Amino acid sequence: MDSALVIEIVDHHGRDPDRLMEIIRDLRLHQYDLPDPVIEQVAERLGLALDQVRAAAVAPILKKRGRPKGKKNKPKLISEPKPKVSVAPRVILRKRPKPEPSLETAAESRPPVPAEAEEPAPTPPAPPPATEEKIAPPAIAAVSEPPMPERRAEVDSTRRYPEMTEPKRSADPTVGPLLEKAKQDGAETAFDRAMEGQKAICQYGANGVCCRLCAMGPCRISLKEGKGAERGVCGATANTIAARNFCRMIAAGAAAHSDHARAVADTFILAAKGEIPGFQIKDEQKLYQLALDLGIAIGDRSVKEIAIEVGEKCLAEFGRQEGELLLVKRAPLKRQEIWRKLGMTPRGIDREVVEMMHRTHMGVDQDYRNLILQGSRTSLADGWGGSMISTELQDIMFGTPQPIASEINLGVLKADEVNIIVHGHEPLLSEMVVVASRDPELLAFAKEKGAKGINLAGICCTANEILMRHGIPIAGNFLQQELAIVTGAVDAMVVDVQCIMENLAEISKCYHTKLITTNYRAKIIGAEHIQFEEHDAINTAKKIVRTAIENYPRRDPKKVSIPQEKSDMVVGFSHETINYLLGGLFRASYRPLNDNIINGRIRGIAGVVGCNNVRTEHDSAHLAMIKELLKNDVIVLTTGCAAMACGKAGLLTPEAAKQYCGPGLAEVCETVGIPPVLHMGACVDNSRILIAATAVVKEGGLGDDISDLPAAGAAPEWMSEKAIAIGQYFVASGVFTVFGVTFPIMGAPQVRDHLFSELEGMVGGKWAFEPDPVKGAKLMIEHIDKKRKALGIDKARERVLYDMAMRREME
């Protein structure tokens, strides 16, 4: 073997005696039986005893990948030398300082790394530490990264997510029996798949350190310090890889909300022009409100004229190339300044998403801080752009939510009626299905087929949309979509976009249910497709309802089992409605809320939102977290599947205040007559929470910015990329945000530091990860208390009534 090659390989490992085994392994890739001159050269260069190197040179090498099944504990000897490859140090080009003893101890206590990451067998006795002169400087180092010792300290706390050893069921009593029924019926659900085929969580993926951006990979960065690769083939570090992955999740989430908004804007313009029967401007006042935000003159212009201009201006926000998104002006003034100063103000919705995708392409932005900055900008284009446009235009077309009573859970299905479930996120078609389900002709047709009526219910955020505006009951949240079919009583499940499980097509085959896709952007093999045509929306809806009715006689009574459970709820708490409820038509205001936060009856505000995740007990984390918050006098705003979990548990009724809240919050809720958990809508309606928070700021007495408020956010059962986008726009808007389950950057210590701590100094908000919902709630309460202290409202003050003499004295 060439002596230069030996030197190169040893130097590429930083001439670190601790890495003797890795050096030997790389040398043996070139020549399996190392000759004495090579061993001597290595010993000399590392400052080690010859015998020590010789012992290492004959030790067996564990094959790194592809270990045969059933021989997990038997190291397989590589019997033949690997073919020669070009010099190629495999990966590690950095200096690795010797760890502190305490860190070593911590490293030992870490759970084992995945099998794939295991490294060669026992290292020889520890050699003396290398001196500074002997260690080559790092060959590659990211300019913006802190020195390595910090990284080493951080790596010790990387997480290993446990394999599922037992099925995570649900806090919802309908789930267990239906899973049993599914088993008997031979129907497979997400709960089964999480326990079988997908039992083990990919640690690299869950920790965000798997890069599959180019064909030189996929590359995985080791989760265990000193073991395995620290860089991808291109040299990307764990921090770059995790930041890119995280930012791509933000881009995807922002794109989902925003493409929803684009579809709504397209329909809105057609509705404004009067070109699509069935759609109209229902909330004129909200139209004027948005017109003022967009700088559109109202005067004596007709509603149609204003609406067309509003629609076109909203649509233009997607393709805007410069300046600022118009709705950003709604944010507190201080917040707008923070964004401008950081270069975080979004320009155009599409522009930010596209730029994010470009910057996360192989070989572009390789500074995790810079990536996250654009990630924040992209997320803001969602929260204060796409999502907000969706909410506003839907409110104008379908009505701004107002308090309305309804029911939730699978018990809303009816044994003697045609059950139609709408599922997804865009309410455009489902609004028309609501109309069609009340059509006398179709009702008569249903009776003709033997049904007593047509029962419409929803799942996921489409459900939230029609619930908030029409009181249509909800059958369940994300993890109940398959179970709804398992009841055997669903005649048609009508899906639009987002969060729709592909398995619905399979599970439908076990029953009589017709799965109907309706959007060209979201087709499923095995489903019937009835394209939603805006120009003929009502007829599309009627066709769907008719299909469901025709399917009703195919229902097998033996397979029908509808749970009894359903709960009452009061929903419809848009920002405008909260403002109205707190002061009435002539004194609408957030003042009572602010006053009660200042006087301590309400400790703070929490937004608990997000999905379900089969990796954690269904609904359980939402409920545990929210109950802990309520107990501590924290009022909760909720959306999406989290809101549904609350509904099922009875938290969305005014009576819940007495049962679950601390005395202060209970008193306020009883006085106003509101539930302690306010359902604000679908996941795009998280923008309502942003506006509510802004209203609290603008009302005064609680600081000048959202980050000053005693408030926090959480998604304890998050699952989708949309949740990451939402979390990031809350953080970038100044909110402390806690996520549960897993968190996709935990394998990148510096990104974690940036998101969990450094961002707070920049934007006032930061992330936290806590899988235990009660601990998560405590983190939120801790943050709320910190903010109360900063505002000087953490202690009761003496109440003094000033008389005139005292006032004069003050002057």
Add this chain to the structure above:
Amino acid sequence: MAEKWPTVTKDSFDGSKVEILGETYEPGKPGPEAPGLWRNKLQDRKQMLKYLETGLRYWYAKEGYGSEKRKNPA
């Protein structure tokens, strides 16, 4: 009062116990009349714009006030 209406005992600001009027609502569910539909009260454009200037004054009133317009900025 206690004979006719339910009362509850609460802590006063000075720590003493006070008896106040308790719940007076009737149990049950709201009917189909949907009493919460407050937006229908805004009948014409003038009323709607007026409400924006009052109810949502911090965004839409010419002379908005609140924490952002105070004399001594934080």
